Amino acid sequence: MTGALGELQIFALAVGVPGEPLHEITGTREAVFNHTRSDDHGRYRPLSGARTLPTGWSAPLGPGLSAEEAVEAVYPLALVHQRQFAEGTLRVVPLEDVLTRQSGRYEAGASLSESGRRLAVSTICGECVRKPVWADASCSHEEIPCPEACSVFVAFCREAAQWETGRPASAEPDATIAWAAFDQPGNELREHFLKEMDQPR
Amino acid sequence: MTTLVLVGHGSHLNANSSAPIHAHAGELRRRALFERVLTGFWKEEPSLARVLDGCDDPEVVVVPVFISNGYFTKTVIPREMRLDGPVTVRGEQRIRYTRPIGADASLASVIVERALEAGATADDAIAVLGHGTRRESESEKNVYAMAEQVRETGRFAEAGAIFLDQEPGMLDLLDVFQAATVVVVPLFIADGWHVGQTIPAELALDGAETRMGGRTVRYTPPVGTHRQVVDVIERLANGTQE
Secondary structure, eight states, X not given: OOEEETTEEEOSSEEEEOOSSOEEOOSSHHHHHHHTTBOTTSOBOOSTTBSOOOOSEEEEOBTTBOHHHHHHHHSTTHHHHHHHHHHTOOOOOOHHHHHHTOOGGGGGGGGOOHHHHHHHHXXXXXXXXXXXGGGTOOOOTTSEEEOXXXXXXXXXXXXXXXXXXXXXXXXXXXXXXXXXXTTSTTOHXXXXXXXXXXXXX | XXXXXXXXXXXXXXXXXXXXXXXXXXXXXXXXXXXXXXXXXXXXXXXXXXXXXXXXXXXXXXXXXXXXXXXXXXXXXXXXXXXXXXXXXXTTEEEEEOOOGGGSTTHHHHHHXXXXXXXOOTTSEEEEEEOOOSSOGGGGHHHHHHHHHHHHTTOSSEEEEEESSSSSBGGGHHXXXXXXXXXXXXXXXXXXXXXXXXXXXXXXXXXXXXXXXXXXXXXXXXXXXXXXXHHHHHHHHTTOOO
């Protein structure tokens, strides 16, 4: 397999993400996984599909790393979901099912309004290379379908449901705050959501 | 051959949370005892809900890399993975769901190893430090059981359980144990937020060894990151639980 998948470039002899300076990492599944755990700012990437892959690296393909293994390390289950989507066998779970089955601290996410859920989709999924087919997003066979809202999305819904009942003050977006620290003022995704909440619809 | 699935908590904020599970999965792949070794997480990817997507292998065994047999092992994992109980039959596939590693008696030997690696002697006390919770009484059981197993080895002057979030609390460490040196072994999976930050901060630890009230407190890495945990996982996966 060659071409682009998400932010990943796949060539006959290597995989990686363009950028200068370009450096080579070890051609193993573990090395690719570990290298793509943080972004260019050193922030942990809890959402594999987030458009924050570190730039300027390549990993040689060979006996220690196949293209499929590299894709699995960067975007877990992407190839399985692509295949199942093409075959029409992908099990797609509606957001309502995901939110209503939660218990404990994440139960609150189910109370997020319809408009809040749509805004959460544009805020979180808009930052992800996977296409949320559970939210009726279009997805070509070259793209990665997302069959079910992920835990990051559920966690965001929990916070957003609280923001709907008592809107917190906005803060300046701060790129040094953890990507998924949605409860922290300045978190970029939180501030985006709060700003969009105020827009007339 | 069987597909082994290690399931863990993971984190949206701390990459270290899942690191031991990835490391143990890597070692198990090298041992080549299973057809495939997969990992699934509550808060990372692949998710618990989707980790078996595309897995058509007839025999699957799911091992929870958790200490307690509590909320996650009894509620979250079965719900997210759509498991019916210890055995789930889904078409041609049979999925066996084991107890968590913290429920297997062999984990006590890993606690002993951690203590010995920290220099524990027969005169010392071993404090098995668990998370605990005031909300779920089941959570403490494995911690007490492990402490008892360590005590029964007879290798140390004392051994007992203390907790981060219930009584007996870790701040009473020097009252609970009488030995001049107390070796605190965190019965946690990962070197994450609690083990790396909150516990050392609350106990005012200087590092691996701290003088406290005229006595010595040693603090070891967590049990879950020890390489011998792989053997515990393998035993559970093979159905040879202790």
